[in-house]
Amino acid sequence: MKAAIEARIWRGGAEGRFETFSVPRRDSQTVLDVVTFVQRRLDPTLSYRYACRVGMCGSCAMTVNGRPRWTCRTHVSRLGEGPLTIEPLANLPRIKDLAVDMVPFFDKWAKAGGRFVPSADAGADFAAVEPASPARREADAGIECIGCAVCYAACDLVSWNPDYLGPAALNRAWTLVSDVRDGGQAERLAAVAGDAGCHACHSQQSCREHCPKSLNPTASIAGLKRAALRAALKGGA
C-alpha cells in the first residue's frame, strides 16, 4: 500500500475542475476522513456536507470513483490503490465543491404526495394495523429511507428527464399507498401516474443496486405501477 492517497476533488460549481491533494493513509480510513483531512489541514475553503459520520443521517453522500456512496461508510482500503476521485452527487445542482442543492430532490417528495394524509380525526382511537399484514409489510420494506439521494444520483431516468420524480420520492409515495391509515390515495396516485412519475421507470435497478440501506425503490415503483393501473381500470386515476 502506498503511504499517501492521491485524492482528486471537484472544486467549483457547475463549472470547475479537479484539484489533487495528497492525504496520508491511515487504518480504517473512510472517504469522509480524507475529505475532512483536506479541509482541516490542506485547504479550509473546501465545501462539503456531513453530520453524523456513522451512516445515520445520509448527508455525506458523494460520487466516489464514479459511484454514488455514503462517504462515511466507504473505506478507502476497499477502493484499491489508484487515485480517489471525489465529486458531488450527480443529477443535482452543484452549489460549491462537494455540496449539492438538495431542494429539487425534496421538492419531488412533495410533488409525489409524500405527506401522510390522516383519514381519521385527532380524537379517534389508535388505528389497529396488523404488522404481518401484506400492505404493512410493503410499507415497512420502504420506510427506512433517510433521503440521502444516492438512488436519485444513480438513476439514468432522472438524468434523462429532470422532471422525473425519482426513486426516493416514488418509494415514499409507495409506503403511503400501502398505509391503510392514509386518506389521500386518489390524489397521490394521480400525482405519481403522470409522464414524470412511476411509469417512466425503466427498471434499470441502479437505485436498488446502490441504496446504502439495501432498500428496493424499483419494487416500490413497480407496486405504484400496479396500483395506478388498478385505479385506472376502476376509472380512478
Next chain:
Amino acid sequence: MNRPPPAFRHRNHPAWWAFAVHRISGLVLALFLPLHFWALGQAIAGEAALDGFLRWTANPLAKLAETGLVILLAAHLAGGLRILAIEFLPWSPRQKAAVAASAGFAVAAGLLFLFNVGAA
C-alpha cells in the same frame, strides 16, 4: 485493476446491462423491419425477384446475420417478459437469475437456429 470508465461505473450491474441489451435490440430490430418489408415486397414484384433474393440470403454471411437477428429477437422477447414479471408479479429477489435466464434463452435460440441452418 481493470475498471469500467467513470460514466459506466454506477451502471455496471446485470439489470442495467439487461436494460441496455433490451433497448439496443429493440432499436436494431426496428431498423431491420424496413428491410424485412422490402423482402416481402419482392413477392409483389414477381416470383423471380423473390426467388432471386431468397437465393442470395443462402450465403453464409446472410445466415450469420440472420442468426444475429434471431438472438436479438429472443433477447428482446425474454427481456420484455422479464420486465413484465417485474411490473406485474410480486417482487422476486432472483433478479440476476432472471437476467442470466434471458441471456441464456437468447443464446440458445441463436444456437438452435445456427444448427438448423447447418443441418439444412
